[in-house]
Amino acid sequence: MNNDLELQKRLSRRKFLQGSGSVLGAAALSTQLSGDLLAQTSASGTEAVGGLPGFPHFAPKAKRVIHLFQVGGPSQHELYDYKPKLANLAGTDIPPSVLGEGRVSTMTSGQGGFPIVPSPYKFSQHGESGAWLSELLPHTAKVADDICFIKSLHGDQINHDPAITFFQTGHQLAGRPSIGAWASYGLGSMNTDLPTFVSMVTSRNGNAVPNRLWGNGFLPSEYQGIKFLSTGDPVLYLSDPPGVDGSSRRRFLDTLGALNRQDFDTVGDPETRARISQYELAARMQASVPELMDMSDEPESTFERYGPDSRTPGTFAASCLLARRLAERDVRFIEVFHRGWDHHLKLPQYIEVQAKDVDQPQAALIQDLKERGMLDDTLVVWGGEFGRTVFSQGKITPDSYGRDHHPYAFTVWMAGGGVKGGTTYGATDDFSYNIAENPMHIHDLQATIMHLLGVDHMKLTYPFQGRNFRLTDVGGNVIPGILA
Numbered sequence: 446m447n448n449d450l451e452l453q454k455r456l457s458r459r460k461f462l463q464g465s466g467s468v469l470g471a472a473a474l475s476t477q478l479s480g481d482l483l484a485q486t487s488a489s490g491t492e493a494v495g496g497l498p499g500f501p502h503f504a505p506k507a508k509r510v511i512h513l514f515q516v517g518g519p520s521q522h523e524l525y526d527y528k529p530k531l532a533n534l535a536g537t538d539i540p541p542s543v544l545g546e547g548r549v550s551t552m553t554s555g556q557g558g559f560p561i562v563p564s565p566y567k568f569s570q571h572g573e574s575g576a577w578l579s580e581l582l583p584h585t586a587k588v589a590d591d592i593c594f595i596k597s598l599h600g601d602q603i604n605h606d607p608a609i610t611f612f613q614t615g616h617q618l619a620g621r622p623s624i625g626a627w628a629s630y631g632l633g634s635m636n637t638d639l640p641t642f643v644s645m646v647t648s649r650n651g652n653a654v655p656n657r658l659w660g661n662g663f664l665p666s667e668y669q670g671i672k673f674l675s676t677g678d679p680v681l682y683l684s685d686p687p688g689v690d691g692s693s694r695r696r697f698l699d700t701l702g703a704l705n706r707q708d709f710d711t712v713g714d715p716e717t718r719a720r721i722s723q724y725e726l727a728a729r730m731q732a733s734v735p736e737l738m739d740m741s742d743e744p745e746s747t748f749e750r751y752g753p754d755s756r757t758p759g760t761f762a763a764s765c766l767l768a769r770r771l772a773e774r775d776v777r778f779i780e781v782f783h784r785g786w787d788h789h790l791k792l793p794q795y796i797e798v799q800a801k802d803v804d805q806p807q808a809a810l811i812q813d814l815k816e817r818g819m820l821d822d823t824l825v826v827w828g829g830e831f832g833r834t835v836f837s838q839g840k841i842t843p844d845s846y847g848r849d850h851h852p853y854a855f856t857v858w859m860a861g862g863g864v865k866g867g868t869t870y871g872a873t874d875d876f877s878y879n880i881a882e883n884p885m886h887i888h889d890l891q892a893t894i895m896h897l898l899g900v901d902h903m904k905l906t907y908p909f910q911g912r913n914f915r916l917t918d919v920g921g922n923v924i925p926g927i928l929a
Contacts, residue, residue, distance in 0.1 A: 495641075496633030501899025506863025506929070507824035508635065510628070510894065511768045511779045513807060516609065516652050517786030520833035520848050521856040522564045523796050526596055526877045527577040531563035531835065539836050543876050550603050552789060552838060553849045559836035561876070562846045565793065574867035581800035584808035590867040591811050591820065592860045593927050597871025597880045600831060600852040600887045605652050605787070608830035608852060612887055613658045615916045622662035622907070624891060625778035627916045628898060629668040631905045635775035638733035640671035640726065642778045643771055648675060648759035649802065651784025659780060663909040667719040670780065673767070675759030679738050680730060691731075698728055737770055750813065752805040762806040769813050772823050786829055789838050790847040811860050820861035824897050828857025835876045854880045857890070863897045865929045885924055892921035897928075 522528065539559045553559070567580045572590035585592075602608035607617035614621040622630070625642040634641040644659040659670030673679050685694050702721055709717040740756075747766065748755045754762035764781045771779050783803065788795050807827060814820040832855025833848035840846075854873045860866060871883040895902040895916065902921055906913040 493633040493635050494637055497631050497905075500631045500633075500905075502901045502904060503899050505897065505899030506822070507861070507897040508822045509772050509775065509777055509779070510625075510824045510826065510862070510898070511772060511810070512624075512781070513765070513768075513803075513810075513825065513827045514609075514612070514780060514782050515786050515803070515827065515829035516654055516782050516784040517605070517788070518608075518829045518831045518833060518850055518855075519786045519799070520564075520788060520792065520796060521596070521877055522833060522835065522848070523566055523792070524579050524582060524800070525577070525594060525856040525858075526873060527568040527579075528563070528835075528875055528877050529568075530875045531561055534561045535563050536560050536841065539876060539878065543874065543878050545879070547853055548603055549834070550850045553834070553836070556838075559834075560841060561835055562837040562841055562848075572867060574869070576867070576869060579800075581797065582804045584805045588808050588811045588860070591815065592858045592866060593864045594856060594858045594869045595871055595885055595890070595927065596854075596856045596869060596873055597882065597884050598828070598855055598857050598887065598890060599880060599884060603831070603850050603852055605830060605850075608850075609652075609654075609658065612830050614662065615888065615891060615918050619657050620662055621914065622664045622668065622916070623657075623659050623670065624894070624916055625659055625670050625780060626661045626664055626668040627905060628778045628895070628900075630664050630907070631900055632777060632898060635777055637726075638729045639737070639771070639774055639776050640730075641776065642668070642670040642780075643673055643776055644670040644780045644782065645673050645675075645764045645767065646782045647761050647764055647784065649761070649783060649785040649799075652787055654782045654784065658782070663914070664907055665715055665719045667722055670778070675763075679734055680727075683727075683731060683734060685731075695728070698725070733774075737774065738767075740766075747813075750805075751809040754802075755806065761802045762809075765806040765810045769810055772814070772819060773817070788833070788847060789849065791845050792833075792847050793844060814861060822862060824862025824864065824894065825860045826857065826894065827859070828855075831855055832877075835878050851878070854878060859927065863929050865927055868927065870924070870927050883926065886920065888917045888921035889924050892917050893924050893927065896923040 537560065539561055544559065568577050570576065571578055571586040574590050576589040576594060578586045578589060600608060600611060602611050602617050610619055611617045613623045629641040642659065646654045656672065659672065661669035671680060678684055685691060705717050705721045751766050752762045754760040755766050757763055761781065761783045768779045768781055785799050811820065811825060814823050831850055831852035834851045838847035838849045854877060871885055872881045873879065874881045892902040895905065902915060902917050906915045
């Protein structure tokens with residue numbers, strides 16, 4: 446008797462919760478659909494589908510972002526941050542006053558000394574701006590006047606995974622939304638036949654690049670990035686399964702959609718709505734993605750510009766070309782992760798390969814966007830999770846040495862999309878070890894990227910576990926010194 450009574454109570458509670466969930470879920474769905482299904486006209490006149498009411502907050506300079514993320518920590522010493530005084534200090538230990546109390550990684554903390562190693566590569570000035578670049582980057586040097594070099598970026602994490610996670614999500618621990626997911630959530634899509642947020646990982650070996658780096662975190666799953674692959678289907682499950690034609694798949698999706706809508710009416714889980722929209726996007730992508738990937742409409746001059754690797758899927762060059770094609774189709778946020786920059790040993794040998802990988806394609810991307818009239822409203826960002834130390838890791842020989850992780854002062858660059866080209870922001874000391882002028886935290890960089898997209902980073906929030914979260918956590922300031 447008691448068991449029957451308890452069962453009735455449990456069933457009544459379940460029925461009440463299901464009904465409440467349906468009502469609350471329907472309210473949430475109504476709110477979200479009003480943003481997702483109605484075309485919103487931004488302050489710049491660009492039509493966007495979805496996004497939050499009132500977004501963008503002001504007229505954006507950039508409609509889209511291409512983030513060329515260099516995984517492993519490129520050495521600023523060999524590429525961008527010219528320090529001629531180091532030539533007279535080769536082999537001597539970095540002064541304690543410069544080394545300070547900052548942490549060094551466990552890979553060099555046990556060294557008997559911290560000998561300085563100057564870069565063996567020649568630097569020269571380029572363009573009207575007189576920007577200093579290494580001889581490893583002759584193509585990038587040609588577009589120096591389109592670039593803003595930020596030489597005073599700094600972060601807090603000294604190891605790869607937390608540093609990359611921080612750069613992508615604003616926090617060193619996994620679980621928060623990536624910057625592209627935040628942009629998608631706030632601003633919505635400009636192309637309903639392609640994902641709002643796309644990520645690519647090049648075929649170069651190196652540090653792990655987990656899927657969570659373009660994940661949605663606690664945002665609804667429709668805002669996660671879609672990974673484009675270099676082999677097989679460019680997007681997972683793009684092709685119809687064997688024995689299933691297009692009309693059969695359409696009937697399957699219609700039936701599945703009806704079941705999902707019924708499930709939503711019963712349970713009220715907003716993720717069900719996300720599932721419906723993702724299935725429909727996948728169906729539309731069956732037509733849009735093959736057209737995107739078909740390079741037959743590109744003239745031979747395009748491949749010559751981006752370099753010989755641009756015909757090989759998975760290379761940085763091919764990814765830069767695909768990024769331009771995605772940008773042409775108004776994909777909101779595009780990320781290219783290029784591995785291979787973790788140079789603890791044999792740095793000259795490896796960095797020459799890496800520089801050759803990126804130099805011509807990244808310059809070609811800027812030139813290509815500029816000629817197509819797209820650089821003004823496309824923000825290109827280049828950089829890794831941290832830089833490299835002035836002191837050597839491992840034995841120094843005439844043609845070999847290594848450098849350790851250095852998050853306290855390193856170089857990234859930005860171009861287009863409202864950034865002041867032909868400028869250098871910030872400076873480091875004579876050792877490129879400490880910031881001497883205009884420090885810029887990673888949260889500041891994130892806040893500035895959002896500002897260029899027309900978003901006040903402090904107002905782009907999401908309630909989760911009792912507090913409102915944002916990309917820049919409790920920090921971040923827009924840096925006016927780099928804005929055009």
